[in-house]
Amino acid sequence: MNFTFDPVPQIIFETGAAARLGEIISPRMKRPFVVTDKGVVTAGLIEGALRSLEKSGLDYALFDGVEADPPARIVKGAVEAARRHKADGVIGFGGGSSMDTAKVIAVLINSTQSLEDIYGMDQVKSERAPLALLPTTAGTGSEVTNIAVITTEDDQKMGVVAPQLYADMAVLDSSLTLSMPRHVTGATGIDAMVHAIEAYTNIHRKNPLSDALAREALRLLSFNIVRACETPDDIAAREAMLLGAMVAGQAFANSPVGAVHGMAYPLGGLFHIPHGASNALMLEPVLRFNAPNADHQYAELADVVAPGAAGTNAQKCDAFIKRIVEIVAATGVERRLSQLGISHNDLPRMAEDALKAQRVLVNNPRTVTYDDALALYTEVL
Numbered sequence: 147m148n149f150t151f152d153p154v155p156q157i158i159f160e161t162g163a164a165a166r167l168g169e170i171i172s173p174r175m176k177r178p179f180v181v182t183d184k185g186v187v188t189a190g191l192i193e194g195a196l197r198s199l200e201k202s203g204l205d206y207a208l209f210d211g212v213e214a215d216p217p218a219r220i221v222k223g224a225v226e227a228a229r230r231h232k233a234d235g236v237i238g239f240g241g242g243s244s245m246d247t248a249k250v251i252a253v254l255i256n257s258t259q260s261l262e263d264i265y266g267m268d269q270v271k272s273e274r275a276p277l278a279l280l281p282t283t284a285g286t287g288s289e290v291t292n293i294a295v296i297t298t299e300d301d302q303k304m305g306v307v308a309p310q311l312y313a314d315m316a317v318l319d320s321s322l323t324l325s326m327p328r329h330v331t332g333a334t335g336i337d338a339m340v341h342a343i344e345a346y347t348n349i350h351r352k353n354p355l356s357d358a359l360a361r362e363a364l365r366l367l368s369f370n371i372v373r374a375c376e377t378p379d380d381i382a383a384r385e386a387m388l389l390g391a392m393v394a395g396q397a398f399a400n401s402p403v404g405a406v407h408g409m410a411y412p413l414g415g416l417f418h419i420p421h422g423a424s425n426a427l428m429l430e431p432v433l434r435f436n437a438p439n440a441d442h443q444y445a446e447l448a449d450v451v452a453p454g455a456a457g458t459n460a461q462k463c464d465a466f467i468k469r470i471v472e473i474v475a476a477t478g479v480e481r482r483l484s485q486l487g488i489s490h491n492d493l494p495r496m497a498e499d500a501l502k503a504q505r506v507l508v509n510n511p512r513t514v515t516y517d518d519a520l521a522l523y524t525e526v527l
């Protein structure tokens with residue numbers, strides 16, 4: 147039962163914490179570089195945090211140029227801006243794209259390596275600057291993972307995976323998630339559920355801690371996602387989702403994701419479909435595809451999402467998939483590629499690109515071939 151498990155050292159889970167961010171981070175940095183996107187600024191989500199930084203006398207610079215599926219050129223520009231500010235720390239404030247960008251900036255700001263040098267596993271050679279992350283969605287779990295996903299100039303999704311990407315602290319303030327529109331709540335919440343499920347079925351790095359976290363995450367998420375979609379200002383549901391997404395993040399940081407993510411990447415890389423929505427689309431076909439090899443794990447997860455499910459492994463596995471599909475449907479997220487403008491002609495290129503995601507496909511309980519990938523996309527066209 148040998149395993150390793152790496153957590154983020156400090157987690158502050160406190161509704162309202164963003165409004166006292168200055169007090170929280172001032173022992174670690176004096177010239178923070180704050181990384182976010184224009185949507186977060188326009189929605190007024192970051193105002194309280196910025197006021198708090200000022201109140202604590204911190205000389206911050208605000209970078210609000212993050213784009214979804216962060217393109218390499220934007221990340222490089224942000225690193226330059228952070229250097230010009232002489233930042234002594236980085237704050238990522240937003241969804242996965244802002245937090246991933248912040249992680250890479252913190253790694254590169256004092257480094258001689260280029261962004262291209264650090265793609266892949268354990269390529270980061272330098273120490274990183276102090277780093278705090280605040281999620282405004284309940285999905286990616288990026289605040290507690292050692293991964294950043296960047297989109298290259300030729301539309302490939304590249305992972306930077308290294309222990310330096312674990313932040314010094316994650317600050318989770320559920321009030322920041324209250325204004326998420328329904329489709330974002332649904333899609334990001336499903337992404338978090340996928341993190342838990344795929345951590346639980348990883349064939350290499352699944353371990354007792356990641357299993358315990360994955361089960362608890364899936365319990366929190368599956369029992370609260372529809373409530374959070376339907377009653378958006380229900381703070382208890384929002385807290386459960388934010389907690390569940392973070393716990394799922396810890397699980398998959400230590401037992402990485404599989405083919406749902408591998409199949410979802412080309413949807414983001416080629417068509418800019420948001421990460422959560424891409425995962426929601428591919429979840430059902432990949433669960434059915436994996437079932438012959440993962441029925442034991444899916445049967446165990448049936449106890450979490452469909453308590454009372456009884457029978458053989460195969461019956462419980464079916465009950466699990468049925469319940470997950472019901473939840474996805476209840477959130478109202480899109481279920482067909484054609485609804486998002488993807489046509490039959492696009493599928494071969496998507497299947498080719500999906501196979502390039504071996505970093506995650508190797509974790510999947512069943513090998514995915516080109517023909518499999520094509521069949522899985524065809525199923526949800």
Ligand SMILES: [Zn+2]
Nearest residue numbers: 286337341425
């Ligand atoms: Zn994900």
